[in-house]
Amino acid sequence: MALFDWQDTYSVGIEKMDSQHRKLFEIANAFLAAFERGEPRAALVAIFDELAAHTVSHFADEERLMQECGYAGFDRHKLSHEKLVERVLGYKRRIESVEPGVETRAMNVIKTWLNAHLLGMDRDYRDSVMRWEAGKTAAKLA
Ligand SMILES: [Fe+2]
Numbered sequence: 001m002a003l004f005d006w007q008d009t010y011s012v013g014i015e016k017m018d019s020q021h022r023k024l025f026e027i028a029n030a031f032l033a034a035f036e037r038g039e040p041r042a043a044l045v046a047i048f049d050e051l052a053a054h055t056v057s058h059f060a061d062e063e064r065l066m067q068e069c070g071y072a073g074f075d076r077h078k079l080s081h082e083k084l085v086e087r088v089l090g091y092k093r094r095i096e097s098v099e100p101g102v103e104t105r106a107m108n109v110i111k112t113w114l115n116a117h118l119l120g121m122d123r124d125y126r127d128s129v130m131r132w133e134a135g136k137t138a139a140k141l142a
């Protein structure tokens with residue numbers, strides 16, 4: 001399966017969020033590489049756990065940021081995160097129980113989701129965060 005390919009268009013222009021997004025791609029690629037090398041189930045489960053944990057902590061950071069800057073689309077965005085976490089946890093159980101073909105299915109779903117989410121919803125909070133950051137800087141200079 002093709003790797004998760006980071007592209008500059010995924011950037012939301014906020015360094016902390018970009019680096020957390022890039023880390024998601026890295027862990028997903030580590031999972032794919034381990035799967036293709038035929039690593040033992042425990043190793044695959046451990047990497048998938050790391051992916052799930054990073055996803056949850058990234059969403060928490062992103063949601064905090066959106067709330068701080070008063071982003072209007074917060075509820076809808078949080079719901080989208082919650083739905084993905086539910087799916088990821090479902091895949092975790094199915095990977096643990098060695099459901100045939102689940103590894104590539106899971107990674108395809110996550111890849112499609114990330115692509116759409118980064119280019120859509122995540123890009124959408126960017127302006128609110130930028131305005132908020134600019135306001136903070138202006139307040140500091142005043
Ligand atoms: Fe998001």
Ligand SMILES: [Fe+2]
Pocket residue numbers: 017021058062122
């Ligand atoms: Fe995000």
